[in-house]
Amino acid sequence: xxxxxxxxxxxxxxxxxxxxxxxxxxxxxxxxxxxxxxxxxxxxxxxxxxxxxxxxxxxxxxxxxxxxxxxxxxxxxxxxxxxxxxxxxxxxxxxxxxxxxxxxxxxxxxxxxxxxxxxxxxxxxxxxxxxxxxxxxxxxxxxxxxxxxxxxxxxxxxxxxxxxxxxxxxxxxxxxxxxxxxxxxxxxxxxxxxxxxxxxxxxxxxxxxxxxxxxxxxxxxxxxxxxxxxxxxxxxxxxxxxxxxx
Amino acid sequence: xxxxxxxxxxxxxxxxxxxxxxxxxxxxxxxxxxxxxxxxxxxxxxxxxxxxxxxxxxxxxxxxxxxxxxxxxxxxxxxxxxxxxxxxxxxxxxxxxxxxxxxxxxxxxxxxxxxxxxxxxxxxxxxxxxxxxxxxxxxxxxxxxxxxxxxxxxxxxxxxxxxxxxxxxxxxxxxxxxxxxxxxxxxxxxxxxxxxxxxxxxxxxxxxxxxxxxxxxxxxxxxxxxxxxxxxxxxxxxxxxxxx
Numbered sequence: 001x002x003x004x005x006x007x008x009x010x011x012x013x014x015x016x017x018x019x020x021x022x023x024x025x026x027x028x029x030x031x032x033x034x035x036x037x038x039x040x041x042x043x044x045x046x047x048x049x050x051x052x053x054x055x056x057x058x059x060x061x062x063x064x065x066x067x068x069x070x071x072x073x074x075x076x077x078x079x080x081x082x083x084x085x086x087x088x089x090x091x092x093x094x095x096x097x098x099x100x101x102x103x104x105x106x107x108x109x110x111x112x113x114x115x116x117x118x119x120x121x122x123x124x125x126x127x128x129x130x131x132x133x134x135x136x137x138x139x140x141x142x143x144x145x146x147x148x149x150x151x152x153x154x155x156x157x158x159x160x161x162x163x164x165x166x167x168x169x170x171x172x173x174x175x176x177x178x179x180x181x182x183x184x185x186x187x188x189x190x191x192x193x194x195x196x197x198x199x200x201x202x203x204x205x206x207x208x209x210x211x212x213x214x215x216x217x218x219x220x221x222x223x224x225x226x227x228x229x230x231x232x233x234x235x236x237x238x239x240x241x242x243x244x245x246x
Numbered sequence: 247x248x249x250x251x252x253x254x255x256x257x258x259x260x261x262x263x264x265x266x267x268x269x270x271x272x273x274x275x276x277x278x279x280x281x282x283x284x285x286x287x288x289x290x291x292x293x294x295x296x297x298x299x300x301x302x303x304x305x306x307x308x309x310x311x312x313x314x315x316x317x318x319x320x321x322x323x324x325x326x327x328x329x330x331x332x333x334x335x336x337x338x339x340x341x342x343x344x345x346x347x348x349x350x351x352x353x354x355x356x357x358x359x360x361x362x363x364x365x366x367x368x369x370x371x372x373x374x375x376x377x378x379x380x381x382x383x384x385x386x387x388x389x390x391x392x393x394x395x396x397x398x399x400x401x402x403x404x405x406x407x408x409x410x411x412x413x414x415x416x417x418x419x420x421x422x423x424x425x426x427x428x429x430x431x432x433x434x435x436x437x438x439x440x441x442x443x444x445x446x447x448x449x450x451x452x453x454x455x456x457x458x459x460x461x462x463x464x465x466x467x468x469x470x471x472x473x474x475x476x477x478x479x480x481x482x483x484x485x486x487x488x489x490x
Binding site: 084 | 253334488
C-alpha cells in the first residue's frame with residue numbers, strides 16, 4: 001500500500017532524509033517518531049509528492065509518486081505541518097473548493113461534506129472566515145479537507161500539535177475509528193500519542209531509521225517506558241547529536 | 247479543465263473576500279480618470295477618441311498590476327498553502343493557469359469598469375467605436391503580459407514586496423525596450439539583429455499598434471507568446487522553489 005525504498009533527500013550536500021525504507025498496510029496506524037528536525041516532515045513531503053526525493057522512491061496504492069503523481073495523490077489525504085489553509089475563506093467555501101478539485105459530485109459530494117462536517121464538529125463555524133477560527137478549529141478544518149474524498153491513505157503531519165487535551169483526545173479517537181479500513185501515517189514527537197493510537201512506530205533521527213516495531217515491543221525491549229527507549233535510541237550514538245535541521 | 251475552473255473560482259473569489267479588490271478597483275478608476283482628464287487633456291484636445299485614455303494604460307499597469315500579481319505565489323509560499331495546493335491532484339500547469347486567469351479576469355473587471363469614459367466620449371461626439379474596442383482588446387492583452395511576468399516572478403520569493411519591486415523593474419524593461427534608453431546599452435556591441443529583436447519586445451510598440459485600431463496578427467501573437475513563455479517559466483520556477 002505504502003512502500004518507500006531508499007528514500008533520500010539532500011539539501012546542499014546535507015542529508016536530511018537518509019535511505020529510508022519502510023512499508024505499511026491498511027489497518028495500520030504508523031507513528032513517525034523523532035526529535036524535531038529528524039526528517040519526519042521532509043519524508044511526508046516526499047511521500048505526498050510535494051518535493052521530489054534526491055534518490056529512492058515511494059509507491060502509494062501501487063502508484064509511484066514521481067512518475068504517476070496525480071494517481072498517487074488522488075488516494076492520499078494529507079494534512080501538512082501547521083495545517084496551512086486559505087485564511088480569507090470560510091470552512092464551507094474551503095471544503096467546497098476541495099470537493100471541486102477532488103471531483104466529488106452530486107449525492108456523494110453532499111454525503112461526504114456532511115460526514116466530515118459532522119465528524120469534526122465544524123457546523124458552528126462553517127460561515128466564519130478561517131482567519132478568525134481558533135487553532136483547534138483550524139486543525140479540524142485541515143483534517144476535514146484531508147478526509148473529504150475518503151482516501152485509502154491518510155498522512156497527517158503532527159495532527160494534534162497545539163491542541164488542548166480534549167481536542168487531542170477527540171482527534172485520536174477519530175484516527176482510531178478510521179484506522180480499520182485505512183492506512184494512516186502520523187508524525188509526532190509526543191510519545192503518549194504513539195501509545196494511544198499507533199499500531200507501529202518508526203523512530204528516526206538525523207534522517208535515519210533507527211527502530212521499526214510495535215509500541216508494545218518497544219516498551220518491553222526498553223524495559224521501561226517509551227520515553228526511555230526514545231531517549232536511548234535518539235541520543236546514545238554520537239553520530240546523531242547534530243540535530244536542528246528541518 | 248474543471249480543475250482549472252475550480253482553482254480560478256477560488257482565486258478570483260479571494261480577491262473579493264478581502265478589501266484588496268475594492269481598494270484596487272477604486273484607485274485604478276480614480277487614477278485612470280485623473281490621467282485622462284488632467285494629464286491627457288481629454289477635453290482640451292477637442293477630439294472624440296480615447297487616445298489620452300489608452301496612452302496612460304501602460305504606465306498605470308506598470309505600478310498597479312504588479313500589486314495584483316505579487317501575491318499569486320509569494321503569499322501561497324509564505325502561508326504554506328502551496329504545500330496544500332501542490333499535494334492535491336493538480337498539475338503545476340493547472341495551478342499556474344487557474345491563478346493567472348483569475349488575476350487576468352480581475353484586471354479585466356477593473357478595465358471594464360472604465361466604461362463611463364466610453365459613454366462620455368460617445369455622448370460628446372461620434373468616435374470610432376471600432377478603434378476604441380481595439381484599444382480595450384490591446385489594453386487587456388497587455389495586462390495579461392504584465393500579470394504573466396508578475397506571476398512568474400512571484401514564484402521566486404515568499405516576500406511580496408520583493409515580488410512587487412522586481413516585477414515593476416522587469417515590466418519597466420519590457421515597456422521601454424523599444425526606447426534608446428534600453429537600446430543604447432546594446433547597440434554599441436551587439437549585432438543589429440539582436441538590437442532589433444530587443445526593440446521588437448517592447449510592450450509599448452505592440453500596444454500602440456493595437457490601440458490605434460489596427461489589430462494585427464503579429465501583435466496578438468506577440469502577447470500570446472509573452473504570456474505563454476512566462477507562464478511556462480512560472481511552472482518551472484514553481485518546481486524548484488516551492489519547498490524553500
